[in-house]
Amino acid sequence: MQEYILGGYTRRDNEGLKTIQFDEVEGKFSNKKLIAELGSPTYVALSRDKSLLFAIHKDSENEKAGIVAFRKDEHQNWNEISRLLATVGSGCHVSYRESSQTIYVSNYGDGELDVYHLDVNDQLHHVQKITHTGSSVHPNQEKSHIHMGLLTADQNSLIVCDLGTDYVSVYSIDDEGLLELKHEIKMPEGTGPRHAALHPAKPYLYVIGELNNTTNVLEIKNDFTFDLVQTVENVPQEYRSDASGAAIRITQDGRFIYSSSRFHDIITVFEINEENGQVSEIQKIGTVGQIPRDFILDQTESFALVAHQDSDHLSVFKRNSETGKLSFIDNTTYAPECVCIALA
Known part of the structure; x- marks a missing residue:
């Protein structure tokens, strides 16, 4: 069995943060449990x-927002260890750096x-705020x-997608985990860079x-x-x-x-050229649902x-591992307002 974290809005029927199990033999979900009654936990790390x-x-x-931290105990239960609400506006993405x-x-x-x-001592502190400015052509x-904010494999840089300005930026990270802007690229106007994925072995970023x-x-x-x-x-x-x-994923x-x-x-679905990292489409498939805000490839x-x-x-x-193509199996598992699914 694999375990996943489900995050989402809490505007209608969702109570907060949940776990759910997935059977990779049967291809089915089961045993959904509530971790905590949080307000719109729309992303996790x-x-x-x-x-x-x-x-x-x-x-x-x-009217405060921030981060809640949990630690898993010996019984595989998640227990809250700290929370800090340091902002007014709520976040939309979270990344975690191990060393700092x-x-x-x-x-x-x-x-x-x-x-x-x-x-x-398992206490959260707010240590830095960086504010972007600018705009672009779309309403x-x-x-x-x-x-x-996507961490590189060595976790020494953070790649930041700014949908509002069309910039993709690179911040270096010091030993304490603090950020300093190093480089940025302006994407074509109206792109709205949202999420990104790094190639696991070659120098390519997919936005x-x-x-x-x-x-x-x-x-x-x-x-x-x-x-x-x-x-x-x-x-x-x-x-x-x-x-x-919405979301973008790359195979291992x-x-x-x-x-x-x-x-x-x-x-x-795109296939990646081994020589130059470029992509060619091989499939479009309906998700059999409305607003596929997030998705993940299982373990x-x-x-x-x-x-x-x-x-x-x-x-x-x-998923066919040779062709990369997808075929629909099931959509009967209820997960209201879900906008984040992460491997636990």
Whole structure:
């Protein structure tokens, strides 16, 4: 059995943060449990050994937002160890750096990066705030909207997607976990860079454009600057004005990329060229649900597990490891308002 964390909004039927088990033999979910009644825990991050969990929390009564930290005990239960509500605006993405025990929270509404530190006594501290400025051409780009902070494999740099300004930035990280801007690239106007995935072995970054519904291939140079080498469409031209890019995942062998698109409600599958990192589409498949905000490849990469924000059910797809293509299996598991699914 595999265990996953489900995060989401709490506007309707969702009570907060949950765990759920997935049977990789049967391809089915079971045993959903509530971890904590948090306010719209829309994204989480875990330590590499899966003993620490960090979740976004919005306290609507006090109009404060921040991070809640949990530790897994010997009985495999999650227990809260600390919480710190250091901002007004709620985050939309979280990353965790092991060596400095720092947490990086992307704040879409305020265009800010907030850095938290978990000390040796398991207490959270807010240690840095970085504010982006700027805008771009799309109506949703009236100001900065930071949507993701992606740690590199060595965890010495943070790649930041700013949907509002069309910039993808690289911050170096010092020994204490603090950030310093090093490089940035301006994506084509109206791209709306939302999320990104790094190739596991080669110098390529794959960025999903929320606003222009594209997957973009960036080559990473030795000094960690970027060159944009390819842009491909995720949805057919006639649906691009209504669709909205969401999540992007890459296989561990670096052969395939998967991009989800909301409102058109599909996953687009691309094969990656081994020589130049560029992609070619091999499949478009409906997610059998509404608003596939997030999805994940399971631990064996034999399945794709898709969370739907509006239709409130998880879809399961079988994945062919040779061709990369998906085939639908089931969407009967109820997970209301789910916008994040993470391996626990």
